[in-house]
Amino acid sequence: MKKTAIEEIFFKTLMRVAAIIIISTLLLIIYSIFIKGLPAMNWEMITQTPKGGYYLGKEGGILNAIVGSLILASGATLLATVISIPIVIYINVYCRKSFLANAIRLCFDIMWGIPSIVYGAFGFTIMIFLGMRTSLLAGIIIVSLVVLPVIVRIVDEVMRLISKGLYEASYALGATRLQTSRRVIMKQAATGILTAVLVAFGRAIGDAAAVLFTTGYTDSIPTSLFQAAATLPLAIFFQLSVPIPEVTARAYVSALILTIIILIISLLARILTNRYKKFKV
Amino acid sequence: MIEHHPHLTVKDLNVFYGNNHVLKDINIVIPDKKITAIIGPSGCGKTTLLKSFNRMLELSEGVKITGEVIINGENIYNPKADVYEIRKKMGLLSQRPYSLPMSIYDNVAYGPRIHGNRNKKELDILVEHYLGSAE
Numbered sequence: 001m002k003k004t005a006i007e008e009i010f011f012k013t014l015m016r017v018a019a020i021i022i023i024s025t026l027l028l029i030i031y032s033i034f035i036k037g038l039p040a041m042n043w044e045m046i047t048q049t050p051k052g053g054y055y056l057g058k059e060g061g062i063l064n065a066i067v068g069s070l071i072l073a074s075g076a077t078l079l080a081t082v083i084s085i086p087i088v089i090y091i092n093v094y095c096r097k098s099f100l101a102n103a104i105r106l107c108f109d110i111m112w113g114i115p116s117i118v119y120g121a122f123g124f125t126i127m128i129f130l131g132m133r134t135s136l137l138a139g140i141i142i143v144s145l146v147v148l149p150v151i152v153r154i155v156d157e158v159m160r161l162i163s164k165g166l167y168e169a170s171y172a173l174g175a176t177r178l179q180t181s182r183r184v185i186m187k188q189a190a191t192g193i194l195t196a197v198l199v200a201f202g203r204a205i206g207d208a209a210a211v212l213f214t215t216g217y218t219d220s221i222p223t224s225l226f227q228a229a230a231t232l233p234l235a236i237f238f239q240l241s242v243p244i245p246e247v248t249a250r251a252y253v254s255a256l257i258l259t260i261i262i263l264i265i266s267l268l269a270r271i272l273t274n275r276y277k278k279f280k281v
Numbered sequence: 282m283i284e285h286h287p288h289l290t291v292k293d294l295n296v297f298y299g300n301n302h303v304l305k306d307i308n309i310v311i312p313d314k315k316i317t318a319i320i321g322p323s324g325c326g327k328t329t330l331l332k333s334f335n336r337m338l339e340l341s342e343g344v345k346i347t348g349e350v351i352i353n354g355e356n357i358y359n360p361k362a363d364v365y366e367i368r369k370k371m372g373l374l375s376q377r378p379y380s381l382p383m384s385i386y387d388n389v390a391y392g393p394r395i396h397g398n399r400n401k402k403e404l405d406i407l408v409e410h411y412l413g414s415a416e
Binding site: 096097098163165166167168169170171172173174175176179183184187188190280 | 369392
C-alpha cells in the first residue's frame with residue numbers, strides 16, 4: 001500500500017476515535033445521571049420546596065432551586081445580552097480602528113478565561129463594601145459578567161464573517177450605521193445571536209462558583225430580587241455532601257433536572273436557528 | 282445639438298490607502314443625461330473612483346482623500362455635507378450585488394423605508410412598480 005494511503009487511514013481512524021471518546025463520555029454522563037437520579041425522581045421533587053428534615057431524607061423537593069436557577073439564568077442572560085449586543089455592534093460597525101477593536105476583543109477573551117469563582121469573589125468583595133447581603137440581584141449581575149464574554153465573542157465571530165459588500169449594499173442606499181446595524185447586520189447575525197444567548201443561558205444555569213457567594217442558598221422560593229435564592233448546581237453540591245443515601249440520590253435528581261433543562265435549551269437552539277436561517281444571505 | 286451641462290465634476294482627486302497612492306490627480310467632467318463608461322485594466326482604480334462619488338471610500342480603514350467631487354454644484358467632500366443625503370441620491374451598484382437578509386419585498390422597500398416612508402400603500406405601489414419593471 002502507498003504511504004499516503006496508509007496516512008489517510010491512520011488519521012481518519014484517529015479522528016473517529018476522538019469523536020467516539022467524546023460522544024461516549026457524554027452518553028456515559030447522561031446514563032449515570034439517569035440511572036442514579038430516576039429511581040429517586042418523583043413529582044414531589046419538582047413541585048415542593050424542602051420541608052423540615054429534607055436534608056435528613058424526609059419529604060420535600062427542590063422547587064426552590066429550580067425556580068432560583070431559572071430566574072437567575074434568565075436574568076443574567078438577558079442582562080448580558082442587552083449589554084453585549086451594543087458592544088459587538090460597536091466593534092464591528094462603528095469602530096474604525098482595527099487595533100482598538102482587537103484590543104476590546106482581547107479584553108473579552110481574558111474575561112472568558114477568568115474562572116467564575118473569581119467573579120464570585122469579586123462580587124462578594126463589592127457586596128461587603130456596599131453592605132449588601134446575598135441576593136438574587138447580586139447573583140444575576142455577577143453571572144451576567146461570567147456570560148457576557150461568551151455572548152460577545154460568539155456574536156462577534158459571526159458578525160466578522162459578514163461580507164463587507166453587505167454593509168456597502170446598505171450604506172450605498174443612504175442608510176446610517178444604526179439603520180444598517182439594526183435592519184441588516186442584526187438580521188444576518190440573528191442565528192449567531194440566538195446560539196450565543198442559549199449557550200450563555202446554559203453556562204449561567206450551570207455555574208456554581210459565581211453564585212456561591214453572591215446568591216447564597218435558601219429553602220424558600222425568592223419573592224423579590226433582593227432575597228437570597230437557591231440554585232441547582234449548589235443544590236447538587238449540598239445534597240451530595242450529605243452522607244445519607246436518600247439525600248445523595250436527590251443530588252442526582254437535581255443533576256437530572258439541570259441536564260434536562262440544558263438539553264431542552266440545546267434542542268430549542270437547533271430548532272430556532274433553523275427557523276431564523278430563512279432570510280440569511 | 283443639446284447642450285450638456287456637467288453633472289459631476291472631479292477636481293484634483295487624490296486617494297491614498299495608507300501609503301499607497303491609488304488615484305493621482307483625477308480631473309474629469311461627467312455630463313448630464315449621458316452614459317459615461319470608464320474603462321481600464323483590473324486594479325487600476327475604477328471602483329475606487331466610483332466609490333469616491335458617494336463617499337463609500339471613507340468606510341475603509343486608513344483611507345485619505347483630497348480634492349473635490351462636485352455634484353450639481355455641491356462639493357460632497359465639504360465637511361458640512363450630509364453623507365446620507367449624498368448616498369441617497371447617488372446610487373452605486375457593486376460588481377457583486379448583495380441581497381439584504383430579508384424578503385424580496387423588504388429588499389425593494391428598504392431604500393424608501395430607511396428614508397422615512399412607512400406608508401404601506403405607497404410602498405406596495407413602489408415595490409410592484411420596480412419588480413414589474415425587472416421583467
